Amino acid sequence: xxxxxxxxxxxxxxxxxxxxxxxxxxxxxxxxxxxxxxxxxxxxxxxxxxxxxxxxxxxxxxxxxxxxxxxxxxxxxxxxxxxxxxxxxxxxxxxxxxxxxxxxxxxxxxxxxxxxx
Amino acid sequence: xxxxxxxxxxxxxxxxxxxxxxxxxxxxxxxxxxxxxxxxxxxxxxxxxxxxxxxxxxxxxxxxxxxxxxxxxxxxxxxxxxxxxxxxxxxxxxxxxxxxxxxxxxxxxxxxxx
Numbered sequence: 001x002x003x004x005x006x007x008x009x010x011x012x013x014x015x016x017x018x019x020x021x022x023x024x025x026x027x028x029x030x031x032x033x034x035x036x037x038x039x040x041x042x043x044x045x046x047x048x049x050x051x052x053x054x055x056x057x058x059x060x061x062x063x064x065x066x067x068x069x070x071x072x073x074x075x076x077x078x079x080x081x082x083x084x085x086x087x088x089x090x091x092x093x094x095x096x097x098x099x100x101x102x103x104x105x106x107x108x109x110x111x112x113x114x115x116x117x
Numbered sequence: 118x119x120x121x122x123x124x125x126x127x128x129x130x131x132x133x134x135x136x137x138x139x140x141x142x143x144x145x146x147x148x149x150x151x152x153x154x155x156x157x158x159x160x161x162x163x164x165x166x167x168x169x170x171x172x173x174x175x176x177x178x179x180x181x182x183x184x185x186x187x188x189x190x191x192x193x194x195x196x197x198x199x200x201x202x203x204x205x206x207x208x209x210x211x212x213x214x215x216x217x218x219x220x221x222x223x224x225x226x227x228x229x230x231x
Contacts, residue, residue, distance in 0.1 A: 032218050043123075043207050043222040044161075089160070093218035103149070103211060103218035104176075109160040 002027045006090050006108035021075040021111045023090035031092040033073040038087045080115045087112045119144035123223040136195040140208030148210040150191040155205040203230045
């Protein structure tokens with residue numbers, strides 16, 4: 001079945017450091033890929049997405065490129081801020097996970113990012 | 118624009134008591150609706166999803182149930198809570214029939230069973 005593997009956290013960085021959170025996936029067909037962010041005590045917010053190979057999703061300075069050859073969707077940001085401290089989830093919605101018109105997201109376990117001054 | 122509401126935001130319940138969590142979506146029609154649970158420090162577990170009124174699919178056997186009495190209303194229930202039901206419950210919606218499959222999440226309900 002579909003699966004998503006994220007790097008273990010927590011990741012601790014100083015403000016203005018470069019961020020990479022690795023995400024690899026296993027899925028049949030051509031899944032859509034997502035990054036969600038969860039701030040403390042809140043629900044998940046969609047950060048960015050990509051729906052086909054070589055697409056780059058971007059938002060708020062974060063980027064991720066859909067790499068089908070390496071089955072990866074790594075999240076990057078050139079200069080993190082304290083306000084970026086949160087848990088980041090990689091997810092996929094694959095053709096194999098459809099039932100009727102519903103899709104089922106497969107999530108990674110999440111990576112906690114802590115940014116310090 | 119679409120918004121999704123959940124209530125209550127926080128709930129503390131004794132073991133064996135009933136549960137009712139509500140989720141409503143505004144600004145869209147015939148959405149797909151989902152219930153997830155997030156245990157402390159863990160990822161998300163899909164509990165139920167619905168593609169229409171009265172249509173519920175269960176992902177994990179447990180003492181929880183879900184209902185969809187109206188197009189944009191999704192309710193999570195239990196007759197008798199267990200300690201293991203504690204967690205953060207998230208409702209989500211997606212556009213029915215769309216291929217991009219983005220799910221949009223509500224603010225969540227934190228449930229503590231004592």
